[in-house]
Amino acid sequence: MRGFHKLTAIDDAVNLVMIHCGRRDLGSEDVDIRDAWGRTLEEEIVSMVDVPPFDRSAVDGYAIKSEESFSASRSNPAVFRIRGLLEAGGAGGEVRRGEGYEVYTGAPIPEGADAVVMAEDCERRGEMLSVYRAVPKFANISARGEDIRAGETILKKGGCLRPWHIGVLASIGRRRARVRRRPVVGVFSTGDELVDVVNADKRGGANKIIDSTRPMIVGLLKELVCEVVDEGIVQDELGEISGRLTGLRDRVDLIVTIGGTSVGGRDLVPEVARSLVKSAIIFHGLAAKPGKPAGFGVLGETPFFMLPGYPVSALVGFEVLIVPLLCRWMGLEVPKRERVRAVMSRRVPTTPGIRHFLRVTLSRRKGVLIASPIALTGSGLLSSITKADGMVIIPENMEGVEGGDEVEVELLRGGFSGAR
DSSP: OOOOSOOBOHHHHHHHHHHHHTTOOOOEEEEEGGGOTTOBBOSOEEOSSOBSSSOEESSSEEEEOGGGGTTOOSSSOEEEEEEEEEOTTSOOOBOOTTEEEEEOTTOBOOBTOOEEEEGGGEEEETTEEEEOSOOOTTTTEEOTTSSBOTTOEEEOTTOBOOHHHHHHHHHTTOOEEEEEOOOEEEEEEEOTTEEOGGGGGGOOSTTOEEOOHHHHHHHHHHHTTOEEEEEEEEOSOHHHHHHHHHHHHTTOSEEEEESOOSSSTTOOHHHHHHHSTTEEEEEEOBSEESOTTOEEEEETTEEEEEEOSSHHHHHHHIIIIIHHHHHHHHTOOOOOOOEEEEEESSOBOOOTTOEEEEEEEEEEETTEEEEEEEESSOTTOTHHHHSOSEEEEEOTTOOOBOTTOEEEEEESSTTOOOOO
């Protein structure tokens, strides 16, 4: 058992990560647009077609020649003979003077018509329509190319494709898009005490625990649109860990190990990493609480991150170290949580030189938002995240916060109302 020789400040750690592997080029690939959500676009998209591709009705009503309605009123209606009905997806028609078509929303405008009068502004008896209000030219018509014109640049290279971007690609008939390749990330946990959740009913001993941290990290990676190679659980044995690391090295862009990173006698991952050829640990020990046992190194040209086994520590290490790198590779901005101002419910002491990540619940008292700490310790308590409304990040240059101090809270829950 030994202490950490040195703790690396979070900002310094991120800089070291970027220096060693921040410039990696993932390359690009063509994918079906249905699989392009969350990917970085690697081409400029220029529409070859108009959207909509024809003039269409924006309402339910009647397509007419607008000039024939200019004198229409309740006492002096304009009268038209209705030639038929046009629906969305149906064939168009043609109107001559004194004629019109009943049209539904999305229906093509018949040739000769240049306006649609809304159904509530007229009255129909059989084939005859009385229009009681004048309509200007192009009224209630969605013109050809109104949304997108042929030759228009609709998406620029380098943007992140969101669901509405997929929709616009579909609207112009694009079935594939060139996007940045997804990072491939290999993940495994270490620990003789662990059992996979799928084998939870076969623990084989009262002291076995279910591996909850790895499924969480896998989920976080998938949220970032990474391709995950989940290698499961590796036993606390030098050869096993070494074989798994070297086996992943040439198959993935990045490796994440979970557990075995502290300073106990069975924390073997750093020891194995130091023993491998062309392997180097850049730092081990982060000036963070929780998250101190996190580390980073390179195995050949493959970066690897050593995350603590405790879930909250692993979450902090993942967010402060791995997320910035993956976003850099994918050309994305690091996601930022919504923030609110709140008042601390009580004093919280912290250690100078360490960045603290304090989980809090939020409540409102007499119109003031109050932040109450859930756990000052307990990085193994996953419930401290699921119960938390937000996180207060206490910087390294502070010696804690006092009760009554105003703090900034990063929200962990979407749509927090502060009603509790």
